[in-house]
Amino acid sequence: MVVMTAIDFHAESNRGTYARRAADIGWADAMTAIVDPAGKRVADIGCGGGIYSQAWQTLGAADVVGVDFSARMVADARERSVGISGLAFRQGDAAATGLAPASRDIVFERALIHHLPGCEPAFAEAHRVLVPGGRLIVQDRTPADVELPGAPEHLRGWFFERFPRLLSIETGRRPSSETVEKALLMAGFHAIESRTLWEVRRTYTTVEELERDLSARTGRSILHALDDAELHDLIAYIRARIGAPPIVEKDRWTIWSATA
Numbered sequence: 001m002v003v004m005t006a007i008d009f010h011a012e013s014n015r016g017t018y019a020r021r022a023a024d025i026g027w028a029d030a031m032t033a034i035v036d037p038a039g040k041r042v043a044d045i046g047c048g049g050g051i052y053s054q055a056w057q058t059l060g061a062a063d064v065v066g067v068d069f070s071a072r073m074v075a076d077a078r079e080r081s082v083g084i085s086g087l088a089f090r091q092g093d094a095a096a097t098g099l100a101p102a103s104r105d106i107v108f109e110r111a112l113i114h115h116l117p118g119c120e121p122a123f124a125e126a127h128r129v130l131v132p133g134g135r136l137i138v139q140d141r142t143p144a145d146v147e148l149p150g151a152p153e154h155l156r157g158w159f160f161e162r163f164p165r166l167l168s169i170e171t172g173r174r175p176s177s178e179t180v181e182k183a184l185l186m187a188g189f190h191a192i193e194s195r196t197l198w199e200v201r202r203t204y205t206t207v208e209e210l211e212r213d214l215s216a217r218t219g220r221s222i223l224h225a226l227d228d229a230e231l232h233d234l235i236a237y238i239r240a241r242i243g244a245p246p247i248v249e250k251d252r253w254t255i256w257s258a259t260a
């Protein structure tokens with residue numbers, strides 16, 4: 001039995017874990033309601049396997065650079081984007097990206113900040129690399145987002161219903177909206193706005209496809225806090241509640257935008 005406590009983003013075993021989906025059209029609509037990406041220079045910090053770096057390129061950005069502290073993730077992102085122009089990846093920390101000052105029009109940070117000890121250093125770095133007037137977009141789940149109940153389209157709620165200790169881990173690592181907004185102000189941002197988004201994570205055409213995704217803990221760092229027997233139990237719990245395929249899985253996110 002393998003007992004895991006936290007995801008190791010650098011481990012070879014996590015190859016592909018943040019590279020195997022595509023961004024949903026609803027996400028793209030949410031981004032273009034905030035900024036016009038056409039011709040812009042974008043940095044995707046904590047880019048993982050580059051799903052969203054590629055999405056920004058598809059939305060018309062002129063130049064997208066994905067930054068991640070994990071060599072494994074950067075390699076995944078490069079593999080995924082072979083042959084796509086205007087898209088590059090580099091290894092770097094969210095608080096020290098190595099990007100030139102005032103070199104980006106948009107900085108995007110999705111599902112990054114809950115992995116950091118605090119948001120301020122990453123936000124200060126985003127402010128440094130943005131041109132004056134450039135936009136930072138942060139997407140993450142707050143405690144209020146993660147506490148929403150389980151439902152056939154919101155499978156994550158069932159994770160916490162079945163294993164309440166996961167909810168303590170999750171709410172403990174997720175900053176509140178107030179914390180994020182304060183850190184943005186401290187880093188020098190203004191015109192701070194927030195909104196919520198139910199983003200389609202993935203559509204499964206069979207229950208087996210969903211079970212394979214859950215078994216591999218793909219892109220779900222919280223499941224690394226369950227051992228294999230518990231994960232098996234959770235999958236049975238979800239199977240007993242899920243409707244007929246297709247299964248459209250959604251998560252609720254909070255999206256903050258701020259101007260440098």
Ligand SMILES: C[S@@+](CC[C@H](N)C(=O)[O-])C[C@H]1O[C@@H](n2cnc3c(N)ncnc32)[C@H](O)[C@@H]1O
Nearest residue numbers: 009046047048068069070073093094110111115
């Ligand atoms: C949950 S994944 C999200 C990946 C991607 N943004 C997405 O939404 O698909 C978090 C990513 O942040 C990266 N990360 C965590 N801490 C970091 C840090 N201090 N600096 C840079 N990247 C970091 C991890 O390696 C991982 O790829």
